[in-house]
Amino acid sequence: AQKITQTQPGMFVQEKEAVTLDCTYDTSDPSYGLFWYKQPSSGEMIFLIYQGSYDQQNATEGRYSLNFQKARKSANLVISASQLGDSAMYFCAMRVVDSNYQLIWGAGTKLIIKP
């Protein structure tokens, strides 16, 4: 069965430190895509980064990078030099062909950056 697991319900991190948010996935489909979204307290969903299953290199977008370990089926989000504005819920999601291209979502991780 297709599944996304985010094992960290909440995290506290000191400002300016790097943060790793865990995401593991389960699918037997060789073609899939992995997404990370941020949801600040205001509620909107903001796309951060995407990794395709056939991409050779880890995706990066500014301070965000995706540590993609295909054999371990993990797609951890790394935020470098965290800022107070990074405090938010973070969701990992997966899109597979088998699920008719629908997104399967993790339960989220609440990240709080301490000054």
Next chain:
Amino acid sequence: EAQVTQNPRYLITVTGKKLTVTCSQNMNHEYMSWYRQDPGLGLRQIYYSMNVEATDKGDVPEGYKVSRKEKRNFPLILESPSPNQTSLYFCASRTGLDGANVLTFGAGSRLTVL
């Protein structure tokens, strides 16, 4: 500005009183979807639409209806709301199906059913 617009943003209603949450996108996207978000459960898909006049059930369709008569609009209808439908609702759209086509979300509609 390219966006997905949902209305209302906030609504308190009573059990059994029919309501509609509207969703409109101005990006000419084929695909649209409705999600509900509940604490600890992430986002769960209610219904989605691949194109005009094509809708399909998601993971939690019970108690909801949708229609897609025009490409830009995808309203969510609660015929007889119940308290367990109290939730944060998101409409989203994207173009195409595969690859890095990213979902664009509306701002969310917080619904409370008393």
